[in-house]
Amino acid sequence: MSAGNAHVVRIYDVLLGTFPDDPTDPVVDELQEAILTEMETAPPEGVILDVSSVQLMDSFFARHISETAQMIDLMGGTTVIAGIRPEVAVTAAELGYQLDAVETARSTDHALEMLGVNWNPS
Protein backbone atom coordinates (compact mmCIF):
# COMPACT_ATOMS: atom_id res chain seq x y z
CA MET A 1 0.00 0.00 0.00
CA SER A 2 1.44 3.29 -1.05
CA ALA A 3 0.24 6.74 -0.11
CA GLY A 4 1.95 8.20 -3.14
CA ASN A 5 4.10 11.27 -3.18
CA ALA A 6 3.52 14.90 -3.92
CA HIS A 7 5.28 16.34 -6.96
CA VAL A 8 6.19 19.89 -7.88
CA VAL A 9 7.39 20.83 -11.36
CA ARG A 10 8.19 24.21 -12.88
CA ILE A 11 6.74 25.05 -16.29
CA TYR A 12 8.04 28.43 -17.50
CA ASP A 13 6.91 30.76 -14.73
CA VAL A 14 4.38 28.45 -13.18
CA LEU A 15 4.74 25.83 -10.47
CA LEU A 16 2.56 22.78 -10.77
CA GLY A 17 2.00 20.79 -7.58
CA THR A 18 0.25 17.46 -7.93
CA PHE A 19 -1.40 15.60 -5.09
CA PRO A 20 -1.74 11.82 -5.06
CA ASP A 21 -5.26 10.35 -4.75
CA ASP A 22 -5.11 9.61 -1.05
CA PRO A 23 -2.41 11.74 0.58
CA THR A 24 -1.39 11.23 4.19
CA ASP A 25 -0.89 14.37 6.30
CA PRO A 26 2.93 14.20 5.96
CA VAL A 27 2.56 14.09 2.15
CA VAL A 28 0.41 17.25 2.27
CA ASP A 29 3.07 18.90 4.48
CA GLU A 30 5.76 17.76 2.06
CA LEU A 31 4.07 19.39 -0.92
CA GLN A 32 3.72 22.68 0.94
CA GLU A 33 7.44 22.55 1.82
CA ALA A 34 8.43 21.68 -1.73
CA ILE A 35 6.44 24.58 -3.16
CA LEU A 36 7.93 27.07 -0.71
CA THR A 37 11.46 25.80 -1.37
CA GLU A 38 10.90 26.11 -5.12
CA MET A 39 9.44 29.61 -4.68
CA GLU A 40 12.57 30.68 -2.85
CA THR A 41 14.72 29.70 -5.83
CA ALA A 42 12.76 31.93 -8.22
CA PRO A 43 9.33 33.28 -7.34
CA PRO A 44 6.87 32.13 -9.98
CA GLU A 45 3.94 34.04 -11.43
CA GLY A 46 1.53 31.43 -10.21
CA VAL A 47 1.13 28.09 -8.51
CA ILE A 48 -1.31 25.45 -9.69
CA LEU A 49 -2.37 22.82 -7.19
CA ASP A 50 -3.71 19.88 -9.15
CA VAL A 51 -6.20 18.05 -6.93
CA SER A 52 -7.95 16.15 -9.72
CA SER A 53 -7.03 12.76 -8.22
CA VAL A 54 -7.79 13.77 -4.64
CA GLN A 55 -10.75 11.78 -3.33
CA LEU A 56 -11.51 13.77 -0.21
CA MET A 57 -10.84 17.16 1.30
CA ASP A 58 -10.93 17.03 5.07
CA SER A 59 -10.22 19.92 7.44
CA PHE A 60 -6.47 19.29 7.53
CA PHE A 61 -6.18 19.25 3.75
CA ALA A 62 -8.38 22.35 3.35
CA ARG A 63 -6.38 24.19 5.98
CA HIS A 64 -3.14 23.39 4.19
CA ILE A 65 -4.44 24.50 0.81
CA SER A 66 -5.68 27.74 2.35
CA GLU A 67 -2.39 28.33 4.18
CA THR A 68 -0.28 27.55 1.14
CA ALA A 69 -2.35 29.98 -0.94
CA GLN A 70 -1.91 32.70 1.68
CA MET A 71 1.86 32.20 1.74
CA ILE A 72 2.03 32.31 -2.06
CA ASP A 73 -0.11 35.45 -2.01
CA LEU A 74 2.29 37.09 0.46
CA MET A 75 5.15 36.27 -1.89
CA GLY A 76 3.35 37.92 -4.78
CA GLY A 77 2.07 34.83 -6.58
CA THR A 78 -1.37 33.57 -7.52
CA THR A 79 -2.68 30.15 -6.50
CA VAL A 80 -5.09 28.19 -8.63
CA ILE A 81 -6.66 24.93 -7.44
CA ALA A 82 -7.35 22.78 -10.46
CA GLY A 83 -9.78 19.96 -11.01
CA ILE A 84 -11.70 19.57 -7.74
CA ARG A 85 -13.95 16.53 -8.24
CA PRO A 86 -17.72 17.14 -8.01
CA GLU A 87 -18.18 14.92 -4.95
CA VAL A 88 -15.26 16.63 -3.22
CA ALA A 89 -16.69 20.06 -4.11
CA VAL A 90 -20.07 19.10 -2.60
CA THR A 91 -18.44 17.96 0.63
CA ALA A 92 -16.19 21.04 0.83
CA ALA A 93 -19.18 23.34 0.29
CA GLU A 94 -21.19 21.55 2.99
CA LEU A 95 -18.31 21.95 5.40
CA GLY A 96 -18.09 25.65 4.61
CA TYR A 97 -14.34 25.81 4.09
CA GLN A 98 -13.00 29.32 3.71
CA LEU A 99 -10.87 29.16 0.59
CA ASP A 100 -11.16 32.83 -0.30
CA ALA A 101 -7.52 33.36 -1.19
CA VAL A 102 -7.73 30.59 -3.75
CA GLU A 103 -8.72 30.75 -7.41
CA THR A 104 -10.21 27.62 -8.92
CA ALA A 105 -10.03 26.11 -12.38
CA ARG A 106 -11.74 23.19 -14.11
CA SER A 107 -8.45 21.63 -15.17
CA THR A 108 -4.72 22.31 -15.25
CA ASP A 109 -5.15 23.62 -18.85
CA HIS A 110 -7.77 26.06 -17.63
CA ALA A 111 -5.52 27.02 -14.71
CA LEU A 112 -2.59 27.72 -17.07
CA GLU A 113 -4.85 29.92 -19.20
CA MET A 114 -5.93 31.81 -16.09
CA LEU A 115 -2.25 32.46 -15.33
CA GLY A 116 -1.71 33.83 -18.81
CA VAL A 117 -0.04 30.80 -20.38
CA ASN A 118 -1.24 30.28 -23.93
CA TRP A 119 -0.47 27.57 -26.42
CA ASN A 120 -0.71 28.77 -30.00
CA PRO A 121 0.58 26.14 -32.39
CA SER A 122 1.19 27.68 -35.79
Place this chain on the structure above:
Amino acid sequence: MSESSGQVEIQSETDVLQTRQRARTAAEQVGFGTTDITRIVTAVSELARNTHLYADEGVMEWDQITDNGRTGLTFVFKDDGPGIADPDAALEGEFSTSNGMGRGLSGTQTLMDEMEIDTEQDVGTTITITKWHS
Protein backbone atom coordinates in the same frame (compact mmCIF):
# COMPACT_ATOMS: atom_id res chain seq x y z
CA MET B 1 -14.74 -10.95 -0.63
CA SER B 2 -17.45 -9.15 1.25
CA GLU B 3 -17.29 -8.36 4.96
CA SER B 4 -20.05 -6.67 6.92
CA SER B 5 -17.88 -5.57 9.83
CA GLY B 6 -14.29 -5.13 10.80
CA GLN B 7 -11.78 -3.04 12.64
CA VAL B 8 -8.61 -1.05 12.08
CA GLU B 9 -6.05 -0.25 14.76
CA ILE B 10 -4.98 3.38 14.58
CA GLN B 11 -1.35 3.86 15.56
CA SER B 12 0.26 5.66 12.64
CA GLU B 13 -0.38 7.88 9.62
CA THR B 14 -0.53 4.75 7.49
CA ASP B 15 -3.29 3.43 9.74
CA VAL B 16 -5.24 6.66 9.23
CA LEU B 17 -4.95 6.01 5.50
CA GLN B 18 -6.08 2.44 6.11
CA THR B 19 -9.25 3.62 7.92
CA ARG B 20 -10.18 5.74 4.90
CA GLN B 21 -9.63 2.88 2.49
CA ARG B 22 -11.60 0.41 4.61
CA ALA B 23 -14.41 2.96 5.03
CA ARG B 24 -14.53 3.49 1.28
CA THR B 25 -14.75 -0.25 0.56
CA ALA B 26 -17.42 -0.72 3.23
CA ALA B 27 -19.48 2.20 1.86
CA GLU B 28 -19.19 0.86 -1.67
CA GLN B 29 -20.44 -2.54 -0.46
CA VAL B 30 -23.52 -0.95 1.10
CA GLY B 31 -24.19 0.72 -2.24
CA PHE B 32 -23.77 4.38 -1.30
CA GLY B 33 -23.37 6.85 -4.17
CA THR B 34 -20.09 8.66 -4.85
CA THR B 35 -21.07 11.80 -2.92
CA ASP B 36 -22.16 9.87 0.19
CA ILE B 37 -19.01 7.75 -0.02
CA THR B 38 -16.96 10.96 -0.05
CA ARG B 39 -18.94 12.33 2.93
CA ILE B 40 -18.36 9.10 4.88
CA VAL B 41 -14.66 8.83 4.07
CA THR B 42 -14.12 12.52 4.91
CA ALA B 43 -15.83 12.04 8.30
CA VAL B 44 -13.79 8.91 9.00
CA SER B 45 -10.60 10.77 8.07
CA GLU B 46 -11.40 13.53 10.59
CA LEU B 47 -12.07 11.11 13.45
CA ALA B 48 -9.13 8.82 12.65
CA ARG B 49 -6.81 11.83 12.62
CA ASN B 50 -8.22 13.06 15.94
CA THR B 51 -7.61 9.63 17.46
CA HIS B 52 -4.02 9.54 16.23
CA LEU B 53 -3.34 13.20 17.07
CA TYR B 54 -4.83 13.43 20.55
CA ALA B 55 -4.85 9.89 21.91
CA ASP B 56 -1.85 8.59 19.96
CA GLU B 57 -3.64 5.32 19.36
CA GLY B 58 -7.07 3.80 19.24
CA VAL B 59 -9.30 1.67 17.14
CA MET B 60 -11.99 2.10 14.49
CA GLU B 61 -14.72 -0.52 14.29
CA TRP B 62 -17.21 -0.53 11.45
CA ASP B 63 -20.43 -2.40 11.05
CA GLN B 64 -23.07 -2.69 8.38
CA ILE B 65 -26.48 -2.24 10.09
CA THR B 66 -30.14 -2.54 9.14
CA ASP B 67 -33.21 -0.86 10.54
CA ASN B 68 -36.74 -1.06 9.15
CA GLY B 69 -35.51 -2.31 5.82
CA ARG B 70 -32.88 0.35 5.34
CA THR B 71 -29.17 -0.29 5.43
CA GLY B 72 -26.59 1.87 7.10
CA LEU B 73 -22.99 2.00 8.06
CA THR B 74 -21.75 2.77 11.53
CA PHE B 75 -18.22 3.55 12.68
CA VAL B 76 -17.03 3.57 16.28
CA PHE B 77 -13.76 5.31 17.21
CA LYS B 78 -12.41 4.36 20.62
CA ASP B 79 -9.37 5.58 22.47
CA ASP B 80 -7.94 5.85 26.00
CA GLY B 81 -6.69 9.37 25.37
CA PRO B 82 -7.08 12.64 27.26
CA GLY B 83 -10.77 13.07 26.38
CA ILE B 84 -12.43 16.14 24.90
CA ALA B 85 -12.55 18.98 27.45
CA ASP B 86 -15.62 20.68 26.01
CA PRO B 87 -17.41 18.54 23.42
CA ASP B 88 -20.18 21.13 22.96
CA ALA B 89 -17.67 23.84 22.06
CA ALA B 90 -15.84 21.40 19.78
CA LEU B 91 -19.12 20.74 17.99
CA GLU B 92 -19.70 24.47 17.53
CA GLY B 93 -16.61 24.39 15.36
CA GLU B 94 -15.57 27.76 16.68
CA PHE B 95 -12.18 26.81 17.96
CA SER B 96 -9.32 24.57 17.10
CA THR B 97 -6.76 22.90 19.31
CA SER B 98 -4.78 21.54 16.39
CA ASN B 99 -3.80 22.73 12.96
CA GLY B 100 -7.01 21.73 11.25
CA MET B 101 -9.74 24.07 10.10
CA GLY B 102 -11.28 23.92 13.59
CA ARG B 103 -14.19 22.10 12.03
CA GLY B 104 -13.17 18.49 12.45
CA LEU B 105 -15.94 17.42 14.81
CA SER B 106 -18.66 19.81 13.64
CA GLY B 107 -17.84 18.89 10.05
CA THR B 108 -18.14 15.21 10.86
CA GLN B 109 -21.58 15.84 12.31
CA THR B 110 -22.61 17.76 9.19
CA LEU B 111 -21.52 14.93 6.91
CA MET B 112 -23.12 12.05 8.82
CA ASP B 113 -26.74 11.33 9.82
CA GLU B 114 -26.00 10.49 13.43
CA MET B 115 -23.12 11.20 15.77
CA GLU B 116 -22.66 10.43 19.44
CA ILE B 117 -19.75 11.53 21.60
CA ASP B 118 -18.96 9.80 24.85
CA THR B 119 -15.92 11.35 26.47
CA GLU B 120 -14.38 11.65 29.88
CA GLN B 121 -11.26 13.60 30.77
CA ASP B 122 -8.19 11.40 31.24
CA VAL B 123 -10.26 8.27 30.55
CA GLY B 124 -10.91 8.35 26.85
CA THR B 125 -13.31 9.04 24.04
CA THR B 126 -15.76 6.96 22.05
CA ILE B 127 -17.37 8.54 19.02
CA THR B 128 -20.03 6.72 17.01
CA ILE B 129 -21.11 7.94 13.59
CA THR B 130 -23.78 6.50 11.29
CA LYS B 131 -24.89 7.11 7.73
CA TRP B 132 -28.11 5.65 6.35
CA HIS B 133 -28.49 4.56 2.77
CA SER B 134 -31.71 6.09 1.51
